[in-house]
Amino acid sequence: xxxxxxxxxxxxxxxxxxxxxxxxxxxxxxxxxxxxxxxxxxxxxxxxxxxxxxxxxxxxxxxxxxxxxxxxxxxxxxxxxxxxxxxxxxxxxxxxxxxxxxxxxxxxxxxxxxxxxxxxxxxxxxxxxxxxxxxxxxxxxxxxxxxxxxxxxxxxxxxxxxxxxxxxxxxxxxxxxxxxxxxxxxxxxxxxxxxxxxxxxxxxxxxxxxxxxxxxxxxxxxxxxxxxxxxxxxxxxxxxxxxxxxxxxxxxxxxxxxxxxxxxxxxxxxxxxxxxxxxxxxxxxxxxxxxxxxxxxxxxxxxxxxxxxxxxxxxxxxxxxxxxxxxxxxxxxxxxxx
Numbered sequence: 001x002x003x004x005x006x007x008x009x010x011x012x013x014x015x016x017x018x019x020x021x022x023x024x025x026x027x028x029x030x031x032x033x034x035x036x037x038x039x040x041x042x043x044x045x046x047x048x049x050x051x052x053x054x055x056x057x058x059x060x061x062x063x064x065x066x067x068x069x070x071x072x073x074x075x076x077x078x079x080x081x082x083x084x085x086x087x088x089x090x091x092x093x094x095x096x097x098x099x100x101x102x103x104x105x106x107x108x109x110x111x112x113x114x115x116x117x118x119x120x121x122x123x124x125x126x127x128x129x130x131x132x133x134x135x136x137x138x139x140x141x142x143x144x145x146x147x148x149x150x151x152x153x154x155x156x157x158x159x160x161x162x163x164x165x166x167x168x169x170x171x172x173x174x175x176x177x178x179x180x181x182x183x184x185x186x187x188x189x190x191x192x193x194x195x196x197x198x199x200x201x202x203x204x205x206x207x208x209x210x211x212x213x214x215x216x217x218x219x220x221x222x223x224x225x226x227x228x229x230x231x232x233x234x235x236x237x238x239x240x241x242x243x244x245x246x247x248x249x250x251x252x253x254x255x256x257x258x259x260x261x262x263x264x265x266x267x268x269x270x271x272x273x274x275x276x277x278x279x280x281x282x283x284x285x286x287x288x289x290x291x292x293x294x295x296x297x298x299x300x301x302x303x304x305x306x307x308x309x310x311x312x313x314x315x316x317x318x319x320x321x322x323x324x325x326x327x328x329x330x331x332x333x334x335x336x337x338x
Contacts, residue, residue: 019200025213028206031198032228039211040267042219042247044275049153051077051145052288055138057130058298060307063327066097069130070306073137074296075145078288081276086295089141091306094133096126108133109167112140117167132165139171146178146186154185154272156289161188161240161258169237176239176260185269186260188240189289193256195242196230203229207244208254218284219274221245221257223266245270247277251284 021027028034055073062068071092077085094104105121121132142157149155161176163169179186195203203224211220224242226232240258243266247255257273259266279287298306314324
C-alpha cells in the first residue's frame, strides 16, 4: 500500500515535470524565437490617477436542485499612490436553479446596463453562472469609471480583456472605445495564465526563466506573439493584446497583462504599472488592484454573517430546520466532527 501511494505521488509529480522540464528555457528559446532584445526595461514614473476594479462572488447555499450566490464589485482610486476614493456595490443575491436559465441575470443586467442581455445565462454550471453574475457588476463598475475618470488616467481590471459570456461583449467593446476616446490607459492584469506553448508548456515560467538567463533585470515587459501559443482565444471576444511583465525585482513572478489592441504607447502603461507595484507586501503586483481586492473580497466573517441572516430569514418565511438541513445541509460538516 505504501509503495502504491509513493508510486501515485511520483507519477503525478512526473506528469507535471514533463510540462515543466529541466530544459524548459532552452526549448522555449529554440521553439519561440524570443531574443534578449525583445525584453523592454521599465522606467518607473509617476503613477498619476489610477483606478482599479475587482469583483467577488461566493456560494452561500448549495443543494442538489439550486444554489444561492452573492456577488459584488468594488473600485479604488489613487492619485500618485494616495487613495482618493473607494466604493463597493450593494450585495446581489442570485438563485441559480432549478430552472434551466438564470432568472436573476436579465434583471441584474438591465439594472446595470439599461437593456436586456443578448443571451441568457444557463444554470447548468452553478460556479460559472456565479462568475458571470460577478463579471456583470464588475463590468458595470468598469464602464462607469471609464466615463468618469479624467483624461490620462489608468484603469486596471483584475482579469483579461476578454469576455467569457457573449452578453458582456458589447459592454467590454464600449469600455475599450470609451478609454480610447478619453485617452485612458486600460489594462487587464492576471496573476495566472492558462497560456501554453510547445504542446502544453506553461508560458509564464518560460518567459521568466529566459529573462533571468538573459540577465534582464526587473522591471521589464515583453509582447507575446500569439503565433507561439498552443491555443488562440475566441477572436470575437478578445479585446486585448498579451504581454508578460515582471514589475519589480523582488516579484514572486511575472504577470500576464493585456492592453487594448490599439494601445499607442505600451511602454508608458508599463512604466506606470511598475511605479505602483513597489508595495513591500506584494512587490510586483499593482497596489491599487491589491487594495480593490481587499475592499471587495467576501471573507469568511462576511459570508458567515450573510448565511446567519439568511437562515433567520428562511425561518421567518416558514422553512423549518429539518427542511433546511434536507435542502442545504452538508454531511461533510458532520463528518468533520468525528
